[in-house]
Amino acid sequence: MLESVEAIQEQEQIEQVEQAEQVVVGNIYTGKVLKIKPFGAIVSLPGTAPGLVHISQITAGYVQSVEDILEIGDEVNVRVLSRDSASGKIALSMKDVPQLEYDEDDPDGYGFIPPPPVVSPAAAAAFEEKFKAWQKVSNERIAGLNKRNKRR
Numbered sequence: 001m002l003e004s005v006e007a008i009q010e011q012e013q014i015e016q017v018e019q020a021e022q023v024v025v026g027n028i029y030t031g032k033v034l035k036i037k038p039f040g041a042i043v044s045l046p047g048t049a050p051g052l053v054h055i056s057q058i059t060a061g062y063v064q065s066v067e068d069i070l071e072i073g074d075e076v077n078v079r080v081l082s083r084d085s086a087s088g089k090i091a092l093s094m095k096d097v098p099q100l101e102y103d104e105d106d107p108d109g110y111g112f113i114p115p116p117p118v119v120s121p122a123a124a125a126a127f128e129e130k131f132k133a134w135q136k137v138s139n140e141r142i143a144g145l146n147k148r149n150k151r152r
Contacts (some may be wrong), residue, residue: 023048025080033074036066051090
């Protein structure tokens with residue numbers, strides 16, 4: 001009897017490893033939050049074993065508590081960071097992955113808020129340079145208008 005239980009457990013471990021091999025590192029998948037732990041969230045992946053989103057991989061900013069961001073049953077988009085074929089463990093990240101949010105007050109009735117666009121650091125720097133140049137010209141024009149108004 002004990003041998004059959006051990007055989008079943010061994011077979012389950014082999015199946016978990018085989019399922020984990022279906023996950024491609026770097027790809028984005030939609031999963032559901034199964035459990036919340038103090039160190040992260042366990043997320044189910046379609047057709048494979050669940051993976052862990054570490055608390056440091058939930059958002060770009062500081063996360064005090066996982067419960068502040070996620071709830072059990074939430075659907076999230078995750079990127080596969082790594083997978084260990086020996087143990088079947090899968091590391092996931094929600095950083096820099098667009099998430100869909102639901103808004104019940106949406107007048108169109110669709111309810112989904114599109115994710116914000118991902119802006120590259122180079123594009124952000126170029127925008128800041130253009131903004132500073134515009135701000136300088138604007139301040140000069142306002143100073144000229146103020147000077148002209150004082151003469152009147």
